Amino acid sequence: MSGKLKSMALAALAGCALFGLSACSEVPQVTVYEQGEYRGKPDTRPWEGGEFKGDRVAWERALRERARGQSEYNRIQ
Numbered sequence: 001m002s003g004k005l006k007s008m009a010l011a012a013l014a015g016c017a018l019f020g021l022s023a024c025s026e027v028p029q030v031t032v033y034e035q036g037e038y039r040g041k042p043d044t045r046p047w048e049g050g051e052f053k054g055d056r057v058a059w060e061r062a063l064r065e066r067a068r069g070q071s072e073y074n075r076i077q
Contacts, residue, residue, distance in 0.1 A: 046052075047059035068074055 045056075047056045048054055052059045052062070
């Protein structure tokens with residue numbers, strides 16, 4: 001084998017080895033829970049977002065309209 005071909009084969013082999021070993025380097029992700037404390041982001045109600053601005057009735061109406069639009073019986077007519 002020529003020197004250039006040998007170096008390309010060695011580089012390809014090294015690349016395959018690095019690719020194969022990359023799956024072995026996963027870091028364990030352990031969550032530490034403390035009693036009585038929630039460290040995540042605060043949950044908001046769906047109607048408190050931007051479109052409905054706290055209007056729960058409008059949110060429920062939009063939900064019903066969306067479900068009605070997904071019914072095949074209503075869409076065919």
